[in-house]
Each structure stands twice: as C-alpha cells, then as structure tokens.
Amino acid sequence: MRSSRWDDETTDGPEPSSEEHAATEAARRRREVGEAVRHVRLARRMPVRRLAIVTGIPERSIDDLEAGHPVDVGTAILVTEAVGLDVVSAMTRLARNVPEATPQVDEDALLPSPLD
Numbered sequence: 001m002r003s004s005r006w007d008d009e010t011t012d013g014p015e016p017s018s019e020e021h022a023a024t025e026a027a028r029r030r031r032e033v034g035e036a037v038r039h040v041r042l043a044r045r046m047p048v049r050r051l052a053i054v055t056g057i058p059e060r061s062i063d064d065l066e067a068g069h070p071v072d073v074g075t076a077i078l079v080t081e082a083v084g085l086d087v088v089s090a091m092t093r094l095a096r097n098v099p100e101a102t103p104q105v106d107e108d109a110l111l112p113s114p115l116d
Helices: 017-043 048-055 061-067 073-083 087-095
Strands: none
Touching: 017 061, 017 073, 048 061, 048 073, 061 073, 073 087
C-alpha cells in the first residue's frame, strides 16, 4: 500500500495552536523554576518539612512547585524567597521567551509641552 505525502512521518505535524504553544511554554517555565527551587533547597540541606514549617505552605504544595505543577503565585513567591532565591530572577525565568508586548505609544509625548 502506498502512503500519501500526508502520511509521511518525516514531515512535521500540524502547527500547534497559540493556546497549545502557550500551555507548553508555561509548563516548561514551571518545571525550570521548580527545578531551581529544588536545587537550592537541596544544596542548603533543607528538608521539605522544614521549608513547609518556615513558610506555612503545605508540603504537598511545595512538592507540586518543585515538580513543575501549577501552584498559586503567592505560594511560588513565598517558597522561592524562603530558599534564598531572588524572586525577581525566578519570576524573570518564568517570563523568559515570552514575546514582548507591542510598545505602547506615549500619548503625553504627542502633546505639546506647556513650556513650548
């Protein structure tokens, strides 16, 4: 049986939708932040139980964060700060590879200055 060019496994599949792409990227960034938190926590020899006590965050939520599962942003911030990671760096890592928004026109720049 002859296969058509559409059945050729050497060609790329259909392009993912923007929603699928965004979900894939978000999952990748969550994994990266979770791995960073886990790496620092282990380097500091801090058990999850102690981190849970210090932050007041349940151990399960910390496990979810480190595994790259979706967690509340507040949870992510508290845990990241507690292990000693710079929150801004961690959140920047989350935002990496996000296309920049179209620059907004500064409407005030279009108005004449009262000093002119």
